[in-house]
Structure formats: C-alpha cells, structure tokens
Amino acid sequence: MSHSAAPVRPDPAGDRHIFHSALRRQYPVISHGEGCYLYDTDGKRYLDACGGAMVVNIGHGIPEIAQVMQEQVGRVAFAHRGQFSNAPLQRLAALVAEMAPAGLDLFFPVCGGSEAVETAIKLAHKYHRDRGRPEKRRVIARWQSYHGNTLGALSASGFSMRRAQYASLLIDFPHIAPMYCYRCPFGTAYPACGLACANDLERIIRQEGAHTLSAFIAEPLVAAAGGAPVPPRDYFARIREICDRYDVLFISDEIVTGFGRTGRTFAIQHWDTVPDLIVVAKGMSSGYAPLAGVIVKRAIAETIRDASGLFPHGYTYGGNPVGAAVGVCVLEYLRKHQLIERAAEMGVYLHERLATLRVHPSVGDVRGLGLLAGIEFVRDRATKAPFDPVTGYGLAVVQEATRRGLLVYPGTGSVDGVAGDHVLLAPPFIITREQIDTAVGLLDETLIATEQRYLA
Ligand SMILES: Cc1ncc(COP(=O)(O)O)c(C=O)c1O
Structure with a gap:
C-alpha cells in the first residue's frame, strides 16, 4: 500500500478542540x-x-492487517463479551497459550496496558480471597517503575513524577528498591551485593506482613521509568523464591517487552523464571488496534472456578472481535516472518x-x-x-x-x-x-x- 501522494495540508487551527495533555504544545499532524x-x-x-x-x-502500514480489520468489521465489529464468545478471540487466546510459558494458558482480554494491570491487581486479590485470605490485597512494586496511569496501576508505579500530582488519590502499595546496577541503591556491586535489591522484597514483605500482600509486580526491563537496565542472571530466580515463600503472586509486566521486543517471546524467559500472571499490551497488536490482556496460570483460574466460580471484572471493549482479529494477524505475522x-x-x-x-x-x-x-x-x-x-x-x-x-x-x-x-x-x-x-x-x-x- 503506498501513500506517497502529495501530503494533505493540515488546518493550522485543527487541534482547537483537542484536549492534549500538554496544553501549550503544537504537534505535527x-x-x-x-x-x-x-x-x-x-x-x-x-x-x-x-x-x-x-x-x-x-512496522507501519502492513496491508494484511488493514485487510483483516476490514473483513472483520464487515462480518461483525462488536458482540458483547457477556453475550458471546467469538472466533478471533478463541484463536488469539490459543495462540497466546502456545507462545506463553508452560502453565500460563488462559488469556483475559482488555484494551490497554493500564487496564491489564488493573485486571492483574484485582485478579491477584480475588485469587487469595477465594482461598479464604481476603486481607491479601496490596501489591508490592519497585521504585523507578511504570505500570500505567489509572489509579490502581499508578499506585503500583514507582514513577515519582507521574505520581506527584495525584498522590492523594493513590492506594497504599509498598515499593522496594529498584534493580539499577549503574547506580546501585545499596552502594555495592554485583555479585558482591548478594542481590540486595531482590532481597529488599523479603524485607518489605516481613515489614508489611505477608497476610496483607497479594502480589509483586515488576517489568523485566524497566522501560520509561528506568531506561532498560538489565537485571543480573539470578535476580528473578531470587524474586520467585521470595514470592513463593510468602504466598505472594509474581506479575511480570511485559507491556513493553512482551511478544519479542527483547529477542525472546517474553523477556522474563531470559531469567528462566515463570511468573503467575503476565500483563501484555502494546506489541501484541503492534498499535493496529487497542488490545491488551492478562496471561494467567491455569491453577489460579481453577482456584477461582472451584470457589466462587466468578471473576467479576471486565471492560466493554475487552475481547472485541476486531481487536482480537488484529492480534491474531500480528502474532501470525511475527511467526511467519x-x-x-x-x-x-x-x-x-x-x-x-x-x-x-x-x-x-x-x-x-x-x-x-x-x-x-x-x-x-x-x-x-x-x-x-x-x-x-x-x-x-x-x-x-x-x-x-x-x-x-x-x-x-x-x-x-x-x-x-x-x-x-x-x-x-x-x-x-x-x-x-x-x-x-x-x-x-x-x-x-x-x-x-x-x-x-x-x-x-
Ligand atoms: C511497562 C508498562 N506498563 C504499563 C503501561 C501502561 O500501558 P497503557 O499506556 O497502554 O495503559 C506502560 C505504558 O507505557 C508500560 O510501559
């Protein structure tokens, strides 16, 4: 598909009714x-x-994706998830299950990264609640991290500048030291540090009380808030061990890193560690449609199925057939090429x-x-x-x-x-x-x- 025709001149006042976050800035169109x-x-x-x-x-402008979207809109663009399943979503969930680490073979679809993080926060709590531990509700995260801008996701985010204006609205989620070898927060260096930054998770769990904590969330490589620092070889194995010891779920935030960005399907695979939940967005649809979700360990879903049988949560557009069809096409494109x-x-x-x-x-x-x-x-x-x-x-x-x-x-x-x-x-x-x-x-x-x- 070529768009090399002469560019359309924008209306200089065309942004007049758009509420941009930076209200004084002029954007190219x-x-x-x-x-x-x-x-x-x-x-x-x-x-x-x-x-x-x-x-x-x-990449931008891939004709196959445009064609798939057009065909799906022509067939059916929307059917509510409370009334119907749909074939593209079935295919997408099956593909995700094939690509995900063993045991994580259920996919809860939403439309954006922050929605996916909100879903994971609620799901972690719901899992503990259905096991008779309703006090386990708070999520531990790291300073210098970013998990999204909705209030739950921002509460988890250790990104001071994005939190500052809204601090009074946030939930009291605890934060541990970042993994940041270039400027070690403990003033030491790997391996002599003994993984002090990972051990900080145990310190905070003991301090806050494991009975109040549902999950730990981390980006394998911190993106916007950290500039992609790479954790040492055994960092996530230690994190996994601590989470298991204290009955805290491990959520890998792969919203940036998921579906190949770091050269493995999921970045956490570089550390041979299997999380309980993986949140994905961005690259999953490569930007062609708002598509995101949570990849869930089957054992977690089965616990809820056998207890209350219900995860009362979701968004209107979650699992819509157009987004799902795009997701299938993008993941198949990744594989084919x-x-x-x-x-x-x-x-x-x-x-x-x-x-x-x-x-x-x-x-x-x-x-x-x-x-x-x-x-x-x-x-x-x-x-x-x-x-x-x-x-x-x-x-x-x-x-x-x-x-x-x-x-x-x-x-x-x-x-x-x-x-x-x-x-x-x-x-x-x-x-x-x-x-x-x-x-x-x-x-x-x-x-x-x-x-x-x-x-x-
Ligand atoms: C690691 C990470 N998690 C969560 C999010 C939030 O995703 P969204 O902006 O789609 O809500 C982002 C967005 O940049 C992110 O980088």
Whole structure:
C-alpha cells in the first residue's frame, strides 16, 4: 500500500478542540506510516526508532492487517463479551497459550496496558480471597517503575513524577528498591551485593506482613521509568523464591517487552523464571488496534472456578472481535516472518552500534536487550552526576533528534524519581542494519548539538 501522494495540508487551527495533555504544545499532524517510517502532513519523514511508545513491533502500514480489520468489521465489529464468545478471540487466546510459558494458558482480554494491570491487581486479590485470605490485597512494586496511569496501576508505579500530582488519590502499595546496577541503591556491586535489591522484597514483605500482600509486580526491563537496565542472571530466580515463600503472586509486566521486543517471546524467559500472571499490551497488536490482556496460570483460574466460580471484572471493549482479529494477524505475522529471532539478531547489531556513542561526554550508560535499548545521560561521567532536572537535557536530546527526523522516546527520573535523563530506542523488528546505522548517525549528530548547548 503506498501513500506517497502529495501530503494533505493540515488546518493550522485543527487541534482547537483537542484536549492534549500538554496544553501549550503544537504537534505535527501524522499523515501515514510505512515500514520503519512515519510521515507528517508537511511531508517530513521520521525514522521511528522507538515504535511510538515501544508499540510498533512489526512496522507501519502492513496491508494484511488493514485487510483483516476490514473483513472483520464487515462480518461483525462488536458482540458483547457477556453475550458471546467469538472466533478471533478463541484463536488469539490459543495462540497466546502456545507462545506463553508452560502453565500460563488462559488469556483475559482488555484494551490497554493500564487496564491489564488493573485486571492483574484485582485478579491477584480475588485469587487469595477465594482461598479464604481476603486481607491479601496490596501489591508490592519497585521504585523507578511504570505500570500505567489509572489509579490502581499508578499506585503500583514507582514513577515519582507521574505520581506527584495525584498522590492523594493513590492506594497504599509498598515499593522496594529498584534493580539499577549503574547506580546501585545499596552502594555495592554485583555479585558482591548478594542481590540486595531482590532481597529488599523479603524485607518489605516481613515489614508489611505477608497476610496483607497479594502480589509483586515488576517489568523485566524497566522501560520509561528506568531506561532498560538489565537485571543480573539470578535476580528473578531470587524474586520467585521470595514470592513463593510468602504466598505472594509474581506479575511480570511485559507491556513493553512482551511478544519479542527483547529477542525472546517474553523477556522474563531470559531469567528462566515463570511468573503467575503476565500483563501484555502494546506489541501484541503492534498499535493496529487497542488490545491488551492478562496471561494467567491455569491453577489460579481453577482456584477461582472451584470457589466462587466468578471473576467479576471486565471492560466493554475487552475481547472485541476486531481487536482480537488484529492480534491474531500480528502474532501470525511475527511467526511467519520469524521476527522474534530477527529482534534478537538486530538487537546485537543495535547494541554494537550504540556502544560507539559512549565517546560522548554526556553518555553515562548504554544498556538493554534485543531491540530495547536505553541511553542514560550524565552531566559528569566520572561522578555520574545527572543533569539538573529543570534543564530538561533528555527532552532537548529528543527534540534535536526529532528535528533531524529521528524518533526516540524520552524518560526521566531514573536516578531518584526526579533527576536522571535517558532515551529509549525500540524500533520495529523489521529494521535493517542500514536503518540502524542511520539512527545511530543521527543520534551522534544530535548529541554533538545538544552537548554544545549544555556542556559548553
Ligand atoms: C511497562 C508498562 N506498563 C504499563 C503501561 C501502561 O500501558 P497503557 O499506556 O497502554 O495503559 C506502560 C505504558 O507505557 C508500560 O510501559
């Protein structure tokens, strides 16, 4: 499908009735997307090196998906989940069960990552409740993490800047130390640390009381709130052990990492650990439809089936046939084109090339796995001192890159919730070596220009 026709000029006042989060900002208007590129209505081309927000795993503008959506809308676009099941959803759940770790073969469909996290929070509580432990309701999470913007998901998120304005609305979920070897919160280093950051889970469980705690939630690689730090080899095995010891479920938040982003189907598989629940979204539909869900260990669902028989929860659009049909098409596309294997292979090349950016004085760390990479910026490499957050260094990098036609995703607060700038790269899995070279070249120019302004 080609959209190379002359761009449509946008109405300069066209956003007048849109309530954007940044109320004073002017946005370019998107025209179309193709492969790894997006085009705005002024005809400017952007290399989408972050899949929007780590969403677009298979690339933009794939005709098969458009066709499947059109066919499904023509057949039936909506049938309520309280009245009907549907064939695309049956196929999607079966595919997810095939791809998920053994034992996790049930799929609860919703429409967005935050909805998936809310569902997991309620499901964990409901499981304990049906086992006669109704006090187990609170979820433990980590500082410098992000699990979504709805109130339950934000309560779990250890992302100070997103919590700050709404703190009074949040639930009292406890948080433990982040896994962050570049700036170890315990002032030590792996392996001498003895996994102090994982052991912090046991400390908080004992302090808060296991009888009040339902689950622990973590992103295998923290994305927006952490810039993709990679946990040590035995980190998640220790987490699993502690969760089991205290009857606390382990929720792997794979909303960014799920379905191949890190070169394995689920990132937690890098640590040979099996969670109880996996929350997925983003890459599952690659952005073609709002689609997300919770992948559930069968034993958990069976406990509820044999007790109350009911999980009273759900959203109107959860499991709708159009979203499900898109999900099936995306997952089949991943398999047909062996894109997860490709993410692993291209990931090695991406990290090799990104390592060359370490020559820049503001690059403190380059990290990640597969096609998820983070670059953390520092004002002083020797002391690892971050930029003063009011200067907005990370955002300046993103703006410079965007001006050059390169999209990377900004992140802040990785140091202590407030200071710390990084950018994330999460390109479509179809990215070529040449496009990776172009992205790294543009980042190189971007850093030279930004450092001239900030470090001179
Ligand atoms: C790890 C993680 N969890 C949850 C969410 C929330 O997903 P959504 O924005 O679809 O509600 C996000 C979104 O960026 C995320 O990165």
